[in-house]
Amino acid sequence: MPGKDRVLAPDQRVRQICFIARGELVAGLAADGRVLAWNATTGQQAPAVPTEAGTRLLSFAGDGQVFATGGVPSGPRLRRFGSEAPAREFPALAGEASRLVLSADGSTLALSSRDKAVRVLDVSTGRLRPAVRGGIGGTMAMALSPDGRTLVLADADTNLRAWSTREGELLRVMEDLPVSTFAAAFSPDGKTFVSAGVDRKVSFWDTRTWKLQRQMEGQPEMIAALALSPDGRFLVTGGFDDISSRNPVSILVRAAGSGAVVRRIPSPSAIVDAAFSPDGTCFATTNRGQGISIWDAG
Amino acid sequence: MRRIKEVRMKLRRLSRREMLENCIVRGALVASAAMTETQLLGFWQQAEQAAPRPTPEEVLGPFFKKNAPNTPTLRAAGDPGIPLKVAGRIVNTKGEAVPDAQVDIWQADHHGRYDVQGYRYRAKLKPGAASRYEVETVMPGHYSDRPAQHIHYLISAPGHKTLITQLYFATDPYFEGDPDRNYTKGGMVSHRDLVRPVLLYEQPGTPRTAVQFDICLERA
Numbered sequence: 001m002p003g004k005d006r007v008l009a010p011d012q013r014v015r016q017i018c019f020i021a022r023g024e025l026v027a028g029l030a031a032d033g034r035v036l037a038w039n040a041t042t043g044q045q046a047p048a049v050p051t052e053a054g055t056r057l058l059s060f061a062g063d064g065q066v067f068a069t070g071g072v073p074s075g076p077r078l079r080r081f082g083s084e085a086p087a088r089e090f091p092a093l094a095g096e097a098s099r100l101v102l103s104a105d106g107s108t109l110a111l112s113s114r115d116k117a118v119r120v121l122d123v124s125t126g127r128l129r130p131a132v133r134g135g136i137g138g139t140m141a142m143a144l145s146p147d148g149r150t151l152v153l154a155d156a157d158t159n160l161r162a163w164s165t166r167e168g169e170l171l172r173v174m175e176d177l178p179v180s181t182f183a184a185a186f187s188p189d190g191k192t193f194v195s196a197g198v199d200r201k202v203s204f205w206d207t208r209t210w211k212l213q214r215q216m217e218g219q220p221e222m223i224a225a226l227a228l229s230p231d232g233r234f235l236v237t238g239g240f241d242d243i244s245s246r247n248p249v250s251i252l253v254r255a256a257g258s259g260a261v262v263r264r265i266p267s268p269s270a271i272v273d274a275a276f277s278p279d280g281t282c283f284a285t286t287n288r289g290q291g292i293s294i295w296d297a298g
Numbered sequence: 299m300r301r302i303k304e305v306r307m308k309l310r311r312l313s314r315r316e317m318l319e320n321c322i323v324r325g326a327l328v329a330s331a332a333m334t335e336t337q338l339l340g341f342w343q344q345a346e347q348a349a350p351r352p353t354p355e356e357v358l359g360p361f362f363k364k365n366a367p368n369t370p371t372l373r374a375a376g377d378p379g380i381p382l383k384v385a386g387r388i389v390n391t392k393g394e395a396v397p398d399a400q401v402d403i404w405q406a407d408h409h410g411r412y413d414v415q416g417y418r419y420r421a422k423l424k425p426g427a428a429s430r431y432e433v434e435t436v437m438p439g440h441y442s443d444r445p446a447q448h449i450h451y452l453i454s455a456p457g458h459k460t461l462i463t464q465l466y467f468a469t470d471p472y473f474e475g476d477p478d479r480n481y482t483k484g485g486m487v488s489h490r491d492l493v494r495p496v497l498l499y500e501q502p503g504t505p506r507t508a509v510q511f512d513i514c515l516e517r518a
Contacts (some may be wrong), residue, residue, distance in 0.1 A: 136452075136460055137358035156358040178364045179414055198361065198414045222414070243411060244442060 008038045008284075009045070010291040015272055016057075017284050017292055020064030020081060023277040026284050026292055027067075027081070029058040035069065037081070040277070040284075040294060050084055052077070057097060062104035062146065063278075070100040070111060078102075078109070078123060090126055093119055101144050104188075108148025108165055112139035118153060120165045130168020135159050143184040143193065150207065152193055154181035160195060162210055172210035177203065182239070183226040187256075196223035196237060216259040221249045227274040227283060232256060234297060236283050238271025245270035245288050253283070253298050263298035350393050350514040354489035356464040359450055361412040366402060366420040372435035374418075379408030379436030381504065384465070386511040388429040388453065395429035396515055399455035403433060405448070410441030437467070437507060446472040446486050451513065458515040465511050469496040 014028035020037065025046055027037035033055035037046040056071030066087070070076035075092035095113030102109050108129070109121040116138045120129035137156025144151050150171070153161045160174040160181060179198035186193055186207070193205040200223060202216040216235075223239040235256045241247035246269050253263035269288035276283045276297070285293050373381060388399040401423040406412050413419060419438075425431045438447045447470045454460040466477075466487055473480045477493040487493060497508040 136462060137362065140360060156360060156362060158362060158364050180360050180362065182360070198363075242414065243409075 005296060006043070006294050008040070008043045008292040008294060009036070012036065012292075013290050014286050014292055016059065017273050017275050017286055018060035018064045018067070019275060019277045019284065020060070022063075023279055026275075026294070027060070027064065028273075028286065028292065029055070029069075035067070035079070038292070040282075049079060049081060051079075057100040059100050059102040059109075061102050061106035066102075066106045068100055068102040068109050070097050076100060076109060076111060076121070078106075088123065088126060090121055093117075099139055099142055101142050103144040103148030104146040105148055108144055108151075110142055110144055110151050110165070112142060112153070114138070118142070118151075120151060120168075129165050132161075132163040132165070132168055132170075134161060137180075140180050140197070141182055141184045141195070143186055145186045145190045145207070146188060147190060150186075150190075152184055152186075152195075154184050154195060154197070156180055160184075160205075162193075162207075174205065174210055174212070176212045182222065182224045183237075185226055185228055187228055187232045188230055189232060192232075194226060194228065194235070196226050196239075198222050200239075202226065202235065202237060216254065218254070218259070218261065219250070219252055221270075225271045225274045225285070227276050228256065229276045229280040229283075229297065230278055231280055234262065234276075234280065236274045236276070236285070238267065238274055238285055238287075240270035251285055251295070253295075263295070265295060267293075350389060350391060350512070351491070352391060352516045353461055353463050353512075353514045354491055355462055356450075356488050356492065358452065358462045359444075359464075361414060362402070362404065362450065362452065363414060363417065363420055366404065366417050366422040368424055369421050370423065370431075370433050372403075372405075372419050372421055372433055377408065377436055379439070381506045382435050382437045383432065383506070383508040384435065384449065384511055385430070385432040385508070386513060388425060388431070388455065388513045388515065390458065390515055390517065395427070396455045396458060397427045397429055399425055399429060399453055399458075399513075399515070401425060401431055401513075402450075402452035404450045405435065405438040406441055408436050408439045410439035440472070444486060445484070446470055453513055453515065455515055457518055459518050461513065461515055463513075464492060465509065466493040467496050467509065468493050469498070469507075 013031045017028035020027050025037040026040045030036045035049040051069050052072040054072045055069045060067040076090045077086040078088040080087050095115040097111050098114050099112040112118045118132050134153040135155035135157035141154040151163045151165050162171040181195045181197035184195045193207050196202045200219045204213045221239040221241050223237050225238050227236045235254050238251040249267050251265040267287050272286045274285045388396045404420040423431045449465045451463045468477045481487045481490050481493050494509045
């Protein structure tokens with residue numbers, strides 16, 4: 001990866017980004033519902049992957065080659081880069097889908113809907129896993145462990161709920177946070193769950209005991225996006241100013257262990273998403289404006 | 299979804315009319331042949347009070363905060379904004395007081411900003427046996443993501459379904475003077491009943507506002 005900051009796709013508004021093809025490409029969901037990809041170095045656009053009109057949700061498995069799309073009445077789909085036809089079509093689920101997440105190993109797909117239901121699908125069989133539930137407020141963020149066995153739901157009631165996806169067992173309700181979580185991720189080794197949101201802090205949870213281990217302060221804004229480097233050593237966070245998402249904000253790169261700020265980057269508007277390259281040398285962010293920014297991890 | 303709500307609304311209207319018709323059939327109205335319009339209206343209101351409809355639901359939104367203080371005073375001295383008093387009762391679908399309710403109320407300040415670090419314009423009220431609540435606050439400000447002024451409510455009571463809802467204001471410029479027609483604008487408001495009339499009055503030279511917002515909970 002050449003260590004130089006740059007902007008890809010300056011004329012596109014892209015969400016849910018991910019490095020794919022061993023880091024050669026950056027892919028994301030365009031405003032028109034297509035999944036687009038660009039060469040991370042040259043910015044040259046790769047062929048788009050056709051999706052159903054109105055596709056609003058996208059989530060990538062660990063290597064980015066396999067991804068899930070959703071938010072259309074016909075139901076979620078599993079797709080593969082370089083292949084026009086969906087690899088798997090899942091039946092339509094009741095309720096309008098609001099969030100979708102695919103586990104890093106590609107085994108498990110979780111969907112939340114606006115009617116506050118959450119469903120878990122076994123990707124290989126296409127069958128529904130046992131029912132899981134969020135709180136009274138509806139799901140604000142969710143994350144699957146790398147092996148797909150644990151799902152954490154962050155609810156607008158401010159609680160986090162950890163579920164085993166195979167047994168449908170509620171492992172723990174974490175009531176420690178007084179405000180909502182907007183971004184959540186598991187560490188690549190699955191041992192730590194990381195959450196961030198309205199309180200501008202990053203919270204680290206032990207996934208064995210589900211106890212809050214520590215919190216990292218320093219983000220000036222509410223946090224809406226977070227990404228951990230593949231080796232788990234670095235953390236990127238970004239979010240939005242509470243008056244307007246058009247106000248400038250800061251992107252922070254920190255050491256996950258000490259919290260030491262490695263890089264602080266100004267962004268002209270709210271950060272929507274962040275993703276690390278597979279080798280951890282750079283990361284990508286998108287904001288409320290257009291384009292994908294590629295940054296040296298510092 | 300909205301179509302279903304409209305159908306439900308019509309059904310509810312029908313049931314109210316049916317209720318009145320039932321009253322006539324049972325002789326309640328016939329007893330006084332020369333009943334005036336006011337009396338009829340009073341009777342209607344009584345019938346409505348006897349069987350209020352459950353308060354419609356709304357979304358919780360991203361800025362709920364736990365553990366707010368139990369205080370009826372949300373407005374501090376010198377706060378910008380039009381003073382607003384919101385009062386109401388917590389009742390069940392039979393119109394009876396619901397004791398031991400807990401009412402979380404939160405809103406943006408006059409500038410449209412939620413206090414997420416502290417507890418300004420946030421309260422968790424415990425109306426007790428009287429099941430009446432009253433808060434002194436300011437008219438919430440407008441903000442770009444949800445441009446209609448609103449106050450959030452989260453109400454729980456033993457034996458009842460927890461209700462998440464929002465209160466809107468008929469005077470809000472967002473409704474362009476016609477909430478009946480414009481409450482559906484932008485898909486913001488789930489139900490016309492949540493847009494409440496606003497009483498405007500003057501108290502030692504200051505314009506003030508008041509809103510009555512009764513909450514009707516369903517049994518769990």
